[in-house]
Amino acid sequence: MQSLSLTQLPAWSTFTQAVQQATPDLEQLCLIDAAGLSVDFSGQRQSPALQQAAAELLEQRHFQEQRKLLLSGGIANPTEHRAAWHNLLRAPAATADVMHERERLNTFVRDADLARRWRHIVHIGIGGSDWGVRLSVGAFGYTKLWREVRFVANIDGHAIEAGLADLNPHDTLVVVASKSFTTAETLQNGQRALEWLQAAGVKNPFDQVVAITAHPERAAEWGVAPRHIFKLWDWVGGRFSLWSSVGLTTALSVSSDVVAGMHSGAAAMDHHFETAPIESNAPVQMALHGIANRSVLGIASLNIAPYDSRLIHLVPYIQQLEMESLGKSVDIAGNPVPVPTGPVVWGMPGTDAQHTFFQWLHQGSDGAAVDFIMCQQADHRWKNHHQSLLANCLAQREAMLRGKTVEQAYEECIKQGHTPKESEWLAKHRVHQGGRPNTLIVLPRLTPYHLGALLALYEHKVFVQAVIWGINPFDQWGVEYGKHLASDIIDEFNDQPCVKAHDVSTSHWINLLKKQL
Ligand code: F6P
Numbered sequence: 001m002q003s004l005s006l007t008q009l010p011a012w013s014t015f016t017q018a019v020q021q022a023t024p025d026l027e028q029l030c031l032i033d034a035a036g037l038s039v040d041f042s043g044q045r046q047s048p049a050l051q052q053a054a055a056e057l058l059e060q061r062h063f064q065e066q067r068k069l070l071l072s073g074g075i076a077n078p079t080e081h082r083a084a085w086h087n088l089l090r091a092p093a094a095t096a097d098v099m100h101e102r103e104r105l106n107t108f109v110r111d112a113d114l115a116r117r118w119r120h121i122v123h124i125g126i127g128g129s130d131w132g133v134r135l136s137v138g139a140f141g142y143t144k145l146w147r148e149v150r151f152v153a154n155i156d157g158h159a160i161e162a163g164l165a166d167l168n169p170h171d172t173l174v175v176v177a178s179k180s181f182t183t184a185e186t187l188q189n190g191q192r193a194l195e196w197l198q199a200a201g202v203k204n205p206f207d208q209v210v211a212i213t214a215h216p217e218r219a220a221e222w223g224v225a226p227r228h229i230f231k232l233w234d235w236v237g238g239r240f241s242l243w244s245s246v247g248l249t250t251a252l253s254v255s256s257d258v259v260a261g262m263h264s265g266a267a268a269m270d271h272h273f274e275t276a277p278i279e280s281n282a283p284v285q286m287a288l289h290g291i292a293n294r295s296v297l298g299i300a301s302l303n304i305a306p307y308d309s310r311l312i313h314l315v316p317y318i319q320q321l322e323m324e325s326l327g328k329s330v331d332i333a334g335n336p337v338p339v340p341t342g343p344v345v346w347g348m349p350g351t352d353a354q355h356t357f358f359q360w361l362h363q364g365s366d367g368a369a370v371d372f373i374m375c376q377q378a379d380h381r382w383k384n385h386h387q388s389l390l391a392n393c394l395a396q397r398e399a400m401l402r403g404k405t406v407e408q409a410y411e412e413c414i415k416q417g418h419t420p421k422e423s424e425w426l427a428k429h430r431v432h433q434g435g436r437p438n439t440l441i442v443l444p445r446l447t448p449y450h451l452g453a454l455l456a457l458y459e460h461k462v463f464v465q466a467v468i469w470g471i472n473p474f475d476q477w478g479v480e481y482g483k484h485l486a487s488d489i490i491d492e493f494n495d496q497p498c499v500k501a502h503d504v505s506t507s508h509w510i511n512l513l514k515k516q517l
Contacts, residue, residue, distance in 0.1 A: 003333065004060075005331060005336075005338055005470065006331075006338060006339060007338045009057065010056075011053060011056035014056065014057075015053040015054060015056075015292075015296070018054075019292040019297065020296065022045035022046055022049070023045055023046075023435075024042065024045055024046065024401065024435065024437065026042075026402065028046065030044075030046055032280050032281075032282045032285060034283075034453070035265060035268035035457075036265065036268065036443075036450055036453055037282070037441055037442065037443055037450060037457065038441070038442040039286065039440075039457070040439065041285055041439055042440075043397065043401050043437060043438035043440065044289040044292075044438070044439060045292060051279055054278070057468060058284070058468070061467050061470070063284075063464070066467045067273070067274065067463075070085075070463060071087055071270065071273075071274055073085040073235065077237070077472060077475060079332075079475045080474070080475050082234055082235050083235035084235065084236075084237050084240070084473075084474040085233075086236055086243050086459070087266075087456075089240075089244050090264075090266040090270070091270075092267060101231050101244075101245055104230065104245075105245050105247070105256075106256050108230075109251045110256075112252060117173075118172065119146075119147060119172070120147065120148045120167040120168065121147055121148070121150070121174075121252055122149075122150050122152060122164065122167070122172060122173070122174045122193055123152070123175045123177065124152045124153075124163075124175065124177065124189045125175075125177030125178055125212075126154070126178075126183060126186055127183075127238055127320055128179070128237070128238035128240065128246075129179065129183075129212075130177070131316050132241070132246065132247075132455075133177075133242065133249045134151050134313045134317075135314055135317045135451075136247070136250045136254070136258060136262060136448075136451065137149055137249065138310060138311075138312050139310045139311060139451055140250075140255075140258050140446075140448060141253055142310045145254065147252055147253045148167070149253045150162075150163040150164075151163070153185060154185065155184060155189070159189070160192045163189075163193075164192075164196050169196060169197050169199075169202055172197075173252070174194070174197070174208060174209045175210050175248060175249050176193075176210070176211045177211075177212040177241070177246045177249075178211075178212075179214045179215075179232060179236065179238050180214070180215065181214075181218035181219055182215075182218070184483070184487070193209075194209065194223075197209075206223050209224055209228060210224070210228045210248065211229045212231075212232060212245045212248060214232045214233055214234050216229045216231055230244075230248060232244035232246070238476075239321055239324055242262075242455070243262075247259040247262075257448070259448075261447060261452065262449070262452035262455075263452060264449050265448065265451065266453060266456035267456075268452075269283070269452070269456035269457055283456075283457050283464060284460075286439060287463075287465045288468075289437065290343070290461065291465055291468050291469075293343075293369040293437050294343045295340055295341070295469075298340065299343070299368060300340070300366065300368075301343050301368040301369070302343045302344070302345050302346075302370075303345075303347045303353075303370045304318050304345060304346070304370075304371050305348075305350050305371065305393070305396070306347070306349050306373040307349065307350040307351070307372065307373065307374040307375075307389055307390065307392065308374065309349050310446060311349060311373070311446070312349055315345075315346070315348060318345055318347075318458055321458055321462060323342060323344070324476050324479065325342070325466065326342025326343075326462060326465060326471070327342050328341060328471040328472065329341060330471070331471055332471065337469050339469070341471060342465070347371075350372075350392060351389065351392050354392065358396060362400065363432060363433070368436070369436070369437045369438060370437075370438040370439075372393055372441070373442075373443070374390055374393045374440070374441075375442075375443045375445055375446045376390075376444050376445065377445040378445075379446065393440075397440060399434075400432075400436035400438055401434060402432075403431075403432040403433050403434015403435060404430060404431060404432040404434070406428065409426070409428075409430035409431055410424065410427040412427075413426045413427055413430070488500060493513065
């Protein structure tokens with residue numbers, strides 16, 4: 001357990017001073033190669049003093065020991081007293097039960113492919129049981145899928161209605177993914193799907209339902225046959241379950257090779273994280289720059305800008321990973337963390353993002369740190385599209401970094417034919433502050449291997465930040481609280497006595513809605 005709060009560590013004040021004194025050096029290329037990715041930190045503050053202070057900070061936070069604990073399956077999640085051993089799920093040689101489950105999944109997919117079974121898949125799950133699969137299916141099945149996949153996450157009945165609409169129930173596999181097998185959204189949507197199969201006269205509906213859970217007994221009680229239950233383990237955090245059998249939908253719709261490729265890339269990043277020295281360790285450096293931006297420079301948000309439209313679901317994936325993990329304000333000992341922790345994470349693929357909110361990034365009063373992500377090679381044949389895409393990515397980044405002074409803007413206006421008086425006025429509107437911190441992550445190509453490496457890069461970055469802030473990144477008590485309140489309100493809608501006093505507004509709406517629900 002971390003005993004000292006962050007600001008009590010001698011290295012914290014050295015680190016903050018070093019951050020304040022450092023600047024991004026536009027003449028210094030600062031690249032780290034990690035598991036096939038190239039991570040360019042040239043847009044972040046750099047200095048030898050900063051590196052030195054960062055190394056001391058990590059040392060004073062016992063980073064080496066914490067990393068070892070994480071990667072070897074020790075109790076990295078103390079408030080729930082369990083490991084967070086997702087790296088084992090993608091290890092080339094994992095434990096016998098992990099290998100066994102992988103093999104079961106591959107066999108299931110092989111048999112279904114050989115039999116040309118299931119033209120449609122309805123994947124039901126939410127949060128970590130959803131985003132990773134959506135991301136990988138979107139990334140690698142973006143043109144055409146032999147099996148049509150629908151995702152249903154939201155408890156909103158319109159979601160399941162749309163998810164089932166016009167599918168052939170006799171050729172549909174329903175995949176219910178829930179680590180806990182208690183998540184209201186997933187269970188209710190699963191029930192609707194089951195009723196839909198029954199209503200269509202499917203003789204044995206459970207032949208068409210697969211469950212993925214850490215609680216096989218709950219899935220079995222619901223009616224799923226043991227041969228259709230794939231196991232994950234208590235030591236896999238919900239937001240890391242992409243690496244478990246939750247990947248079944250990806251394997252069925254795109255291929256098992258995609259799942260295996262993502263595992264290899266993530267395992268390579270695990271190896272890099274475990275072995276690379278601090279100064280050339282990409283997740284560690286990313287974490288340190290993130291801490292500098294958030295806790296020292298006070299930058300409250302991190303924008304994720306993937307310049308690849310196939311990565312449409314990367315932003316929500318990283319949002320859950322970062323915000324569910326780092327949205328905490330007490331440390332493991334229960335004391336308030338004395339500095340701001342996890343930033344707001346937001347974004348959208350470029351170039352759409354440029355035409356939506358980049359104005360705010362360039363000239364708004366707050367600014368944000370930005371992670372630009374691009375792939376060197378495209379997988380389509382239109383070279384000029386890819387050139388334009390990458391040019392836009394580099395240009396936006398350069399503008400944020402370099403900025404534009406009032407003198408430059410004035411010259412520009414004069415050259416465009418404006419009078420000196422007009423130019424003086426217009427120039428003020430065209431100034432770009434510049435110096436917005438950013439990181440550029442370059443994938444050679446969007447392969448499963450490189451996407452796996454990218455996701456593991458963010459996972460480890462989040463872990464290192466949690467170590468420095470002294471918080472537990474593996475629980476989510478805030479989400480749990482809301483779930484309990486919702487279940488009490490549902491009881492009240494159903495005329496159960498009110499167990500808790502509400503505020504006036506909540507009571508008003510419960511009473512009003514109760515009459516019409
Ligand atoms: O949002 C809270 C959470 O517990 C996430 O951590 C998880 O990914 C999601 O709910 C779904 O949980 P489960 O897989 O147990 O249904």
